[in-house]
Amino acid sequence: MDNTKHRLVVVVGSVRKGRFAPVVGSWVAGQAREHGGFDVDVVDLADFDIPLALPDAYPSVAGDSYPRPAAMAPLTEALAGADAFIMVTPEYNHSYPASLKAAIDWHYTQWAAKPVAFVSYGGGAGGRHAALHLENVLTELHAVTIRDGLAFPLNRVAWEDGRPLDAESAGYAKKLLHQLAWWAGALRTARETVPYPG
Numbered sequence: 001m002d003n004t005k006h007r008l009v010v011v012v013g014s015v016r017k018g019r020f021a022p023v024v025g026s027w028v029a030g031q032a033r034e035h036g037g038f039d040v041d042v043v044d045l046a047d048f049d050i051p052l053a054l055p056d057a058y059p060s061v062a063g064d065s066y067p068r069p070a071a072m073a074p075l076t077e078a079l080a081g082a083d084a085f086i087m088v089t090p091e092y093n094h095s096y097p098a099s100l101k102a103a104i105d106w107h108y109t110q111w112a113a114k115p116v117a118f119v120s121y122g123g124g125a126g127g128r129h130a131a132l133h134l135e136n137v138l139t140e141l142h143a144v145t146i147r148d149g150l151a152f153p154l155n156r157v158a159w160e161d162g163r164p165l166d167a168e169s170a171g172y173a174k175k176l177l178h179q180l181a182w183w184a185g186a187l188r189t190a191r192e193t194v195p196y197p198g
């Protein structure tokens, strides 16, 4: 791994059969690789069994001893090792999918004092409701959400050959990635200098 680069995890948040999510996830990961400031890892939630029933313990209290299923370890390790996240989320019923909420709730310290950007898609609102709800949730987990987000309305017709038809999209992605890189560096230095008190 290149230590001068920030470790970015792109979380692909929907898991249903026939989903559009991998198209957006691949494009976003490609933009991040082109940016040059990140080592990029795509974490697709469809690759994991993420139960809805949580353990008795609270992740905020249990810390590293939170009892997760053994098969979840690669997911937890990927999140723990990240300096920054991009959450790729569709909009389901005015919010984000339950798969993403489950993955978030099984973790706690893995999000803390790290920046998170949102790339959303869906119907007319482009998944903006999903992203707004995620901002609230991630703030509760001590993450820092990035001001700029990407929202793609009418995703089924607004993309072709794995990329958005809107030619401005790559420019918006670059702006978001610059912000994310700045926060990733600032917060990594801060975490390494003084343990986060959360």
Ligand SMILES: Cc1cc2nc3c(=O)[nH]c(=O)nc-3n(C[C@H](O)[C@H](O)[C@H](O)COP(=O)(O)O)c2cc1C
Binding pocket: 014, 015, 016, 018, 019, 020, 021, 022, 090, 091, 092, 093, 094, 095, 121, 122, 123, 124, 125, 126, 127, 155
């Ligand atoms: C259960 C469900 C609920 C949805 N609700 C909304 C919604 O409230 N607003 C919206 O803009 N699109 C909504 N959509 C459209 C999805 O955002 C769109 O189909 C998107 O491709 C779903 O992401 P996925 O293909 O990665 O699962 C919904 C789709 C599903 C399956």
